[in-house]
Amino acid sequence: MNIGLSRDLKKRIGKENVKTDAADLLAYSSDATHHYIKGRPDAVVLPLTVSHVAEIVGYASKRGIPVIPRGAGSGLAGGSTSSRGGILLDMKRMNRVIDINKGNFTAVAETGVVLAHFHRLVEKERLFYPPDPQSMAVCTLGGNVSTRAGGPRGVKYGTTGNYILGLEVVLPDGSIIQTGGSCVKQSVGYDITHLMTGSEGTLGVITKVITRLLPLPEAKKTIIVKCRTTEQAAFAVSEIISNGIVPSMLEYLSLGAVALMNTLLSPPLVTDGEAYLFIELDGSPLQIEEESLRVKAVCEALSVMEIRIVDDKKEAASYWKARSSLYPLLMSFLKKVIVEDVTVPRNRIPEFVKAVEKIAASTGVAIGVSGHAGDGNMHPSILMGEISDEMEKKAHRAIEEIVACGLELGGSISGEHGIGIQKREFVMREMGARQVSLFKAIKEAFDPKGIMNPGKIWLDGGKNR
Ligand SMILES: Cc1cc2nc3c(=O)[nH]c(=O)nc-3n(C[C@H](O)[C@H](O)[C@H](O)COP(=O)(O)OP(=O)(O)OC[C@H]3O[C@@H](n4cnc5c(N)ncnc54)[C@H](O)[C@@H]3O)c2cc1C
Numbered sequence: 001m002n003i004g005l006s007r008d009l010k011k012r013i014g015k016e017n018v019k020t021d022a023a024d025l026l027a028y029s030s031d032a033t034h035h036y037i038k039g040r041p042d043a044v045v046l047p048l049t050v051s052h053v054a055e056i057v058g059y060a061s062k063r064g065i066p067v068i069p070r071g072a073g074s075g076l077a078g079g080s081t082s083s084r085g086g087i088l089l090d091m092k093r094m095n096r097v098i099d100i101n102k103g104n105f106t107a108v109a110e111t112g113v114v115l116a117h118f119h120r121l122v123e124k125e126r127l128f129y130p131p132d133p134q135s136m137a138v139c140t141l142g143g144n145v146s147t148r149a150g151g152p153r154g155v156k157y158g159t160t161g162n163y164i165l166g167l168e169v170v171l172p173d174g175s176i177i178q179t180g181g182s183c184v185k186q187s188v189g190y191d192i193t194h195l196m197t198g199s200e201g202t203l204g205v206i207t208k209v210i211t212r213l214l215p216l217p218e219a220k221k222t223i224i225v226k227c228r229t230t231e232q233a234a235f236a237v238s239e240i241i242s243n244g245i246v247p248s249m250l251e252y253l254s255l256g257a258v259a260l261m262n263t264l265l266s267p268p269l270v271t272d273g274e275a276y277l278f279i280e281l282d283g284s285p286l287q288i289e290e291e292s293l294r295v296k297a298v299c300e301a302l303s304v305m306e307i308r309i310v311d312d313k314k315e316a317a318s319y320w321k322a323r324s325s326l327y328p329l330l331m332s333f334l335k336k337v338i339v340e341d342v343t344v345p346r347n348r349i350p351e352f353v354k355a356v357e358k359i360a361a362s363t364g365v366a367i368g369v370s371g372h373a374g375d376g377n378m379h380p381s382i383l384m385g386e387i388s389d390e391m392e393k394k395a396h397r398a399i400e401e402i403v404a405c406g407l408e409l410g411g412s413i414s415g416e417h418g419i420g421i422q423k424r425e426f427v428m429r430e431m432g433a434r435q436v437s438l439f440k441a442i443k444e445a446f447d448p449k450g451i452m453n454p455g456k457i458w459l460d461g462g463k464n465r
Helices: 003-013 022-027 050-063 115-124 141-147 192-196 230-242 255-264 285-301 313-324 326-333 346-363 389-408 424-446
Strands: 043-045 067-070 087-090 097-101 106-110 164-170 176-180 205-212 219-227 249-254 275-283 306-310 336-339 367-372 377-384
Touching: 003 043, 003 050, 022 043, 050 067, 050 087, 050 164, 050 205, 067 141, 067 205, 097 115, 106 115, 115 141, 141 205, 164 192, 176 192, 219 230, 219 285, 219 313, 230 249, 230 275, 230 285, 230 346, 249 255, 249 313, 255 275, 255 313, 255 326, 255 367, 275 285, 275 313, 285 306, 306 313, 313 326, 326 336, 346 367, 346 377, 346 389, 377 389, 389 424
Parallel strands: 043 087, 067 087
Antiparallel strands: 097 106, 106 205, 164 176, 164 205, 219 275, 219 306, 249 275, 249 367, 336 377, 367 377
């Protein structure tokens, strides 16, 4: 333990807000992947106010100490872990919802608010904040902004970036700025709000968030579609979209995924299809009635095995709860799961699913394909029952091929999880040298000492050479 660092931090923000015990540091050494455990922070700080954050970041800046911001640590790319010691800022205690403004359809909240809690408060006012990463029971608003998080509702409502109007940010030199504001429109120079959105803790620490809100949809309806083959399910997704139907959620689930989710469902779904679609429609009762008939007609025309409109609200909720538990269910019996986050244009989903199946067969790696198919964000997941050098090599080959395939189809290496450590090697392939050098120039302008979340997004620290 670095005694000088511990003493300095405690002096600045109080000993009750600083942790340096080995067990505490170990608890912060991983995120939800559990496999990017490359090192430990030297200290964990739990700030209560923006002044605490500014004080600590200013201190770190003077000494060139790395700062790693962290929300709930539910990330799936290694973004909130520390590979080079430093001060880890756990933002969870800054968790006040400051204002929900019905007249302006906006809310102001501190960064550490848990998303599900924020949803509940907003919905009590008959308002709606659509972004819904499936980790919502734990993940924080600040973590969502920093990863530009999405979720099933992305198909109709977009992702976190579409709802952020302004931010309070502590810059890497310890100064505090306010970006954007509570106006729906602003056109004053560069858009730093959205530059921070998705910056994964590499440009500064987000301390406050101003979000846009929508009216709460009046009604919703769930439809479960069972498909004969994976191709049929993938094709049904493109057909639903190309028929101009915009569900609020449209999830593609493999047979394996549904079999696993069945452990939480009573009664379980009959697993005689190769793939399933979980669909939710929202809007006025009349609108969802009409849309559900259209979804039915599209699926019937494809001769799917079964279309079930779920009228019981509790039953519908149980399907979505099981869906959001898929990753923890996989982690409960496998040694390692690598969730990829490739997004492809929605009309290319059938090709992508087929290609991933071929990659699984040729590399000998088990790959489960499920995802937010409605917005093209598929999550091919490498499923490892054992960990060995040989298995790791095979898995890496499979990932390289999946990424190459996604890019060839006009897609992206990440739809919502961000780059973190996991996808650093592929950034250049998607963005090209000119854009990467622009990224690095921006990083240099914000953080010339390179203290903010080092080792994330870039393999080489983010400096143009
Ligand atoms: C079961 C499960 C389901 C998931 N489903 C989804 C999904 O549907 N959609 C989706 O997008 N993601 C999903 N995720 C991934 C993850 O939950 C999201 O990336 C989420 O946005 C991370 O929030 P967090 O608070 O846990 O952030 P963390 O994991 O703590 O941090 C993520 C990144 O943000 C940075 N960061 C965090 N807080 C701040 C801050 N205040 N200022 C600056 N930088 C900060 C960190 O440095 C790190 O780079 C899922 C994860 C799990 C475990």
